[in-house]
Amino acid sequence: MAAAETIHVDGVWQAAASGAQREVLDPADAKTLAVVAEGGVEDTDAAIAAARRAFDQGPWPGTPVAERAALLRRVADLLQRDRETIALIESRDTGKTLEEGRVDVDDVTNAFRYFADLVAGESAGRVVDAGTPEVHSVVVHEPVGVCAMITPWNYPLLQASWKVAPALAAGNTFVIKPSEVTPLSTVHLVKLLAEAGLPTGVANVVTGAGDPVGARLSEHPDVDLVSFTGGLVSGTKVAQAAAPTVKKVALELGGKNPNVVFADACATADGFDTAVDQALNAAFIHSGQVCSAGARLIIEESVRERFVAELARRAEKIKLGRGTEDGVECGPLVSAQQLDKTEAFVASALEEGALLRCGGKQPESNEVRPATGYFYLPTVLDQCHREMRVVREETFGPILTVESFQTEDEAVTLANDTEYGLAGAVWSADTARARRVAARLRHGTVWINDYHPYLPQAEWGGFGKSGVGRELGPAGLDEYRETKHVYENLRPSPVRWFAG
Numbered sequence: 001m002a003a004a005e006t007i008h009v010d011g012v013w014q015a016a017a018s019g020a021q022r023e024v025l026d027p028a029d030a031k032t033l034a035v036v037a038e039g040g041v042e043d044t045d046a047a048i049a050a051a052r053r054a055f056d057q058g059p060w061p062g063t064p065v066a067e068r069a070a071l072l073r074r075v076a077d078l079l080q081r082d083r084e085t086i087a088l089i090e091s092r093d094t095g096k097t098l099e100e101g102r103v104d105v106d107d108v109t110n111a112f113r114y115f116a117d118l119v120a121g122e123s124a125g126r127v128v129d130a131g132t133p134e135v136h137s138v139v140v141h142e143p144v145g146v147c148a149m150i151t152p153w154n155y156p157l158l159q160a161s162w163k164v165a166p167a168l169a170a171g172n173t174f175v176i177k178p179s180e181v182t183p184l185s186t187v188h189l190v191k192l193l194a195e196a197g198l199p200t201g202v203a204n205v206v207t208g209a210g211d212p213v214g215a216r217l218s219e220h221p222d223v224d225l226v227s228f229t230g231g232l233v234s235g236t237k238v239a240q241a242a243a244p245t246v247k248k249v250a251l252e253l254g255g256k257n258p259n260v261v262f263a264d265a266c267a268t269a270d271g272f273d274t275a276v277d278q279a280l281n282a283a284f285i286h287s288g289q290v291c292s293a294g295a296r297l298i299i300e301e302s303v304r305e306r307f308v309a310e311l312a313r314r315a316e317k318i319k320l321g322r323g324t325e326d327g328v329e330c331g332p333l334v335s336a337q338q339l340d341k342t343e344a345f346v347a348s349a350l351e352e353g354a355l356l357r358c359g360g361k362q363p364e365s366n367e368v369r370p371a372t373g374y375f376y377l378p379t380v381l382d383q384c385h386r387e388m389r390v391v392r393e394e395t396f397g398p399i400l401t402v403e404s405f406q407t408e409d410e411a412v413t414l415a416n417d418t419e420y421g422l423a424g425a426v427w428s429a430d431t432a433r434a435r436r437v438a439a440r441l442r443h444g445t446v447w448i449n450d451y452h453p454y455l456p457q458a459e460w461g462g463f464g465k466s467g468v469g470r471e472l473g474p475a476g477l478d479e480y481r482e483t484k485h486v487y488e489n490l491r492p493s494p495v496r497w498f499a500g
Ligand SMILES: NC(=O)c1ccc[n+]([C@@H]2O[C@H](COP(=O)([O-])OP(=O)(O)OC[C@H]3O[C@@H](n4cnc5c(N)ncnc54)[C@H](O)[C@@H]3O)[C@@H](O)[C@H]2O)c1
Pocket: 150, 151, 152, 153, 154, 155, 159, 177, 178, 179, 180, 208, 209, 210, 211, 213, 214, 215, 218, 229, 230, 231, 232, 233, 234, 235, 237, 238, 252, 253, 254, 255, 290, 291, 292, 394, 396, 422, 461, 462, 466, 467
């Protein structure tokens, strides 16, 4: 496979039909990391046609479930074999630390193993009691068909695996379009699928821009389902483009996620230490470029000053640098665009009256800011309120805003005061209160006394404008299946509805 042959159609790695290429940049120094094919409509149509043929005429949809599960387990083994290679690709492409890259590979592996076990453990269908022994009635699941998958740059392989693993488990074929910013690990995954023995044409990849590649996938009549993970603006366009063909649409969009801390969680030294540490983890892991980032700290007023002072002290000590270097805790932002966006959010927050507690600029030291890398200091903005743009919109950068409350009702109102509804957390030493608040939060995932864990067995997705549908868990498999009722009359006879 030559450098720019990153389009995979019908088992063949190839360059873009137009010959166009794109440079993928290393966000730590803005230098070229790789050159990939810049696919267009022609490449996308060819990939869809291959996936269509593989679904309509190929063996995969009819492959016994046990064999599909076995293939998924082989992919999991290959992912673990290549763990260091993939972690390095992911770290250099996204800027995240090598250790975060390793965790991603393990989570991806677990997703493949989970969906293998899930389908392998299912019964072939659900027998329905039709009320008479003369009828055999059964509800079965079948693959949806050709799936289009569009993924973001922050967790390229992880978000791909939450689509690819259930889609294959269910017997679908697919075309995947990774983010043009970070396409490299998806290309590697598709190579592993071939190595594991997936039939030709089942897995196709087109590297290229959202428009035209993602747009074409969304509108194409031969695509039966489009599963998108990314921002609200692009997700809305995908839904609009998909509507005329009434294909299934799954959207995993952004969040503006509250991290609610009650004073009782901070009553002991250990409790205080844990809540501060986890607030840092919530907001700044992967430089805040996480859909579920706890970017809004909503804290009980009585502990606000002590909590925020300690938080800012620790945030200032976060070690920035190239994600592959030992000891580095936060890498750069992924692109110049993300850096510009972060700077603009901080500037608008300060204009609107926020109090800067730390950060608020790029690091000055060359040691942590090599050449033109896209680094930005972890930033804490105190005295924020709901009218501020930085509180309402997803910043997707290393910015933590602080709001405070006096009562439980006020905490819940603030936490739900967002058009999104992806994730959030509540910290309290009072179990009854923590559960009461969790029950009132309008978010797809709620953590009590924790932040960020997700499990392949548990559905992931959002309320409100955080999306439509769920990934992971049994519902994450059902996204990729049609449900069919087969009603078999064992003693057919005339119904005589018509006399003649
Ligand atoms: N809910 C989740 O699980 C989850 C997970 C990760 C990221 N995200 C969200 O993703 C966003 C960050 O990722 P991003 O900046 O890559 O998002 P993005 O919306 O800019 O891009 C996502 C993908 O959509 C493609 N795209 C862009 N325009 C398109 C169009 N018109 N038609 C079809 N596809 C198009 C892009 O090329 C990319 O592959 C954040 O909002 C984040 O919250 C959500």
